[in-house]
Amino acid sequence: MLAANFRIETATAASRTIALAGAGLVLVLVVLPLFVSRGLVQDMIFVFYMLALAQLWNLLAGHAGLVSVGQQAFVGLGGYLLFAFTVILGIDALAAIVLAGLVTGICAFPTALVVFRLRGAYFAIGTWVVAEVFRLLIAQWKQLGGGTGTSLPVSVTNEVAGIEWIKRVFDVRTAAARDMEIYWVALALAVGTVLAVYFILRSRRGLALAAIRDSELAAESVGVDSYRTKLWVFAVAAAATGMIGALIYLQKARISPDAAFTVIDWTAYVIFIVVIGGIGTIEGPIIGVIVFYLMQRYLADFGTWYLILLGGLAILVMLFAPRGICGYLSERYGISLFPTRRRLVSDKDSPGM
Amino acid sequence: MLLYGPHMLDAPGGRSDFRVMLEIRQLSKSFGSLRAVDNVDLVVERRAALGIVGPNGAGKSTLFNLITGDLRPDAGTVRLDHRDITAATPYERSRAGIARTYQVPQPFENLTVFENLLVGAVYAQGRREHEITDFCAEILERTHLMRRADSPAGSLTLLERKRLELARALATGPKLLLLDEIAGGLTEGECQELIETIRLIHAAGTTIVWIEHIVHALLAVVGRLIVLDFGRMIAQGEPQVVMRSAEVREIYMGIEA
Incomplete structure (x- = not known):
């Protein structure tokens, strides 16, 4: 028998301080739209939804080893479902976002049935093919504009629950109120996604996902049901991605199959963000999305050169800092903002703690 | 009451009894034309330590993969603690009490x-x-x-x-621990340490089946030895006796026990 009792610790003193700072930052972000221009509010909406998409892709690829290049299937589906629920069924847009997420999550199951038969690169290609199938099917939906797409009626965008309240309380016009509301929903989704991913990784499922990613064979040999675990995380990520897709197209108020199911915007940029920031970490996508936003803001005018620069930067990072900016920093300075590592602590080592 | 104990319930032909941990019947697995495991019968008693030797490609690891469920047999049954687990997945078998180490650590x-x-x-x-x-x-x-x-x-x-x-x-x-060449690649001192650890695990009541090329390590722990060659069990019994047998000498020519 051992003399000491042991327990598990994940948080560190530094991470507790940083958690407080993070909470403070979220509070600042909540009140931000009251003080800044509409242009910046719209930019921040973009940052929030790209951050959420990046976290979700990272959950699949970085933490569970499911490298999908077909997440646009769920963004597009979520967007189209928002249109269907609001335009055709007359449901309020906020409720429609939640419903779109649920239905998208359900659609993940038949998708998984196909793509889970494939591994590695084949899985990646399979997800892309499925996304193309979704695009072609949606383009047949005449009620929502078929191949050319459609716009949200002003009545839908201007009558989202809460807009009247925002107009009254903050004394702003409809367009500004709409931006503020979408901003807060996007912020809630982004923060919610970060926290959800963090708590998944801290839970027993997080252990199973990491084990499957590192060796599926060994994971099964120690009692992990890898198929069900992967199915679960794939469906959760799809549902959340669907909600974000719905939000994106509530903001854009115009949708077409080609835009909604584009691999460039909803997967390639997202992969760029994760790779630059650091795959397999929660901090990575946060750093990545800031870099991506700044590059897009200041360099997008260069057109093609901007894209070449993005690609070049991604290649450089992969070659010289394969774990991204965040991996580089944590190796150098040993800090982790979202500690998920379970450390074994003996009571003997640290009396009184 | 004793008459209807577990040993009476699932013992076709009366071969199975309550002391048995692992029971393999007529197990076969082929890869193309290669019969990796060929009609193997094996019974491992509770708390026993069984060693498996045989040349490379004899089907030792394939046998393990059939026991853990990493591979599905073409024919035959695997029972753990009197439960037929032939159709169970690897994770179900792990939960039922089978654990293994991989030859190449994973x-x-x-x-x-x-x-x-x-x-x-x-x-x-x-x-x-x-x-x-x-x-x-x-x-x-x-x-x-x-x-x-x-x-x-x-x-x-x-x-x-x-x-x-x-x-x-x-x-x-685990109830049953399968060790696949766990001593391979270690120095003599490291090997001795490992033997000591495995002895303690066995003494604590875990049933062990151990595949090993380093025969002296195996003989320090196991109470029974079987020899596989071309997927068939060609010898079994008291370890020292089996190692001295003609079949084993032929296979292990040049390998000192």
């Missing part, structure tokens, strides 16, 4: 050593992390890995990886 490289153990303790035993912490710590002590508990498994040396394979298997709380 650590969860990005998890720490302690977290590697936690996966099995949580999933195979269906326990919560905090309930199982002391149990994992004890295994880490026993396998000399405590010092490395918080290191990523990817940073371990070969010896430490071998120990981690063993520790992770033990963390599942």
Whole structure:
């Protein structure tokens, strides 16, 4: 028998301080739209939804080893479902976002049935093919504009629950109120996604996902049901991605199959963000999305050169800092903002703690 | 009442009884035209330690893969503790009490050593992390890995990886432990340490089946030995006797026991 009792610790003193700072930052972000221009509010909406998409892709690829290049299937589906629920069924847009997420999550199951038969690169290609199938099917939906797409009626965008309240309380016009509301929903989704991913990784499922990613064979040999675990995380990520897709197209108020199911915007940029920031970490996508936003803001005018620069930067990072900016920093300075590592602590080592 | 004990319930032909941990009947597996495991019958008694020797390609690891469910047999049955598990998946068999080490260590490289153990303790035993912490710590002590508990498994040396394979298997709380060439590649001193650890595990009541080329390590632990060649069991019995038999001498020509 051992003399000491042991327990598990994940948080560190530094991470507790940083958690407080993070909470403070979220509070600042909540009140931000009251003080800044509409242009910046719209930019921040973009940052929030790209951050959420990046976290979700990272959950699949970085933490569970499911490298999908077909997440646009769920963004597009979520967007189209928002249109269907609001335009055709007359449901309020906020409720429609939640419903779109649920239905998208359900659609993940038949998708998984196909793509889970494939591994590695084949899985990646399979997800892309499925996304193309979704695009072609949606383009047949005449009620929502078929191949050319459609716009949200002003009545839908201007009558989202809460807009009247925002107009009254903050004394702003409809367009500004709409931006503020979408901003807060996007912020809630982004923060919610970060926290959800963090708590998944801290839970027993997080252990199973990491084990499957590192060796599926060994994971099964120690009692992990890898198929069900992967199915679960794939469906959760799809549902959340669907909600974000719905939000994106509530903001854009115009949708077409080609835009909604584009691999460039909803997967390639997202992969760029994760790779630059650091795959397999929660901090990575946060750093990545800031870099991506700044590059897009200041360099997008260069057109093609901007894209070449993005690609070049991604290649450089992969070659010289394969774990991204965040991996580089944590190796150098040993800090982790979202500690998920379970450390074994003996009571003997640290009396009184 | 005793008449209707478990040993009476599922004993076709009366061969199975309550002391049996693992029972394999007419197990076969082919890869194309190669019969990797050919009609093997094997009974391992509870708390026994069985050694398996045989040349490379004799079907030893395939036999393990059939027991753990990594491979499906073409024919035959596998029973653990009198339950037919032939159709069960690997994770179900792990939960039923089978644990294994892989010949080529398969650590969860990005998890720490302690977290590697936690996966099995949580999933195979269906326990919560905090309930199982002391149990994992004890295994880490026993396998000399405590010092490395918080290191990523990817940073371990070969010896430490071998120990981690063993520790992770033990963390599942197995009834039956399958060791696949766990002493291979170790120095003599390291090998002695490992033998001591495995002896203790066996003494604590775990049934062990051990495939090993390093025969003296095997003989230090096992009470019975079987020899596989071309997928068939060609000899079995008292280890010293089996090693002296003509069949084994032929196979192991030049390999000193």
